Amino acid sequence: MTNWYTADTHFGHENVIRFCDRPFKSSAHMDGVILENMWKVVEPEDDLWIIGDFAFGAPAKDAAYLQQIFDQLPGACKHLIVGNHDSDLTQSLGWSSVSLMAEVPDGPKKQRNTLCHYPMITWNHARREALQLFGHVHNNWRGSRNSINVGVDVWDFRPVTYDDVSRRARKLPVNKHWSDVEHRSELE
Template identity: 25%
Template sequence: MTKNFFTSDHHFGHRAIMEYESRPFADTEQMNESMIAAWNEAVGQEDRVFHLGDFSFLNKEETSRILSRLNGYKTLILGNHDRGRSRSWWLEAGFQEVSENGIIFKEFFLLTHEPLYMNRHMPYVNVHGHIHGQKYEGNNHFNVCVEHWNYKPVSFETIMDVLTSREAQMGNRSSLSES
């Protein structure tokens, strides 16, 4: 059975991100290899991964090599660091789909790179990246940056479990369980 996964902000090849986010790697090679292994540990060949932006700082050939090693059908939503390259660049590098805008998933989840303003009356959950180790609390935001998930993509089932738990803790009664 195909599973859906979500992740963001790998920053493959980006040395400075290790310092900015206190990533526990000695160098970019170790960071890249660890994140590839973590991805493939979580994601099977038949699974689908939505990457919510800021994938790689490497050239097309090196980015393509990484993508070819990653399991799953890969969709990229362009992040702020991805936008210097065209949609076709990312497709040629190895993503199966590339979106310049957000994607609505299962009619209830807004997939975006940057978190969107969501007031408590909006009926959506914004699954996002961009803010790395920071976190928005509540049922309207879900941060899938690698720093929060041990550098692995997070499954849709895990997202639903966390949101349902938050809902119970906050005493809210929304329609999460119906999604």
């Protein structure tokens, strides 16, 4: 079983194409590509974590549309970390879990990584190499050494694994405010 992470799919949202310079002709085209990319990697026994903003715009107010997209998600368990655009309707789709934040054991040391839609400056076990995975900022920021954007806009519209995130994290700079909140760190 593998955990797969993604954020800011914004299924059905026409304007996100323009706002984030996404390379799609329409929201239907975007939805299809994102779903296809998920199906290429997420196996039936895997868990899929959507770290906020599953859908948005007029289609996100249509229960039938939301259910149709949700039913196409791959994996054994589908989890939602609530983002600012995740309505009660989205939250009621039949997710395996719905929460504002979660700690998910993953990686070679099975440390509890923190998932939250919003980037954070520190979190539980941050000094013990636990990563924070977020979305919300789309293509504006990839993150820092230990807090990584898993949004589709910075990952070629596909979900990623802990190993993908960890490799990118090692190439990112230390957050310039890290020493303000965590005075001792193995990350520096």
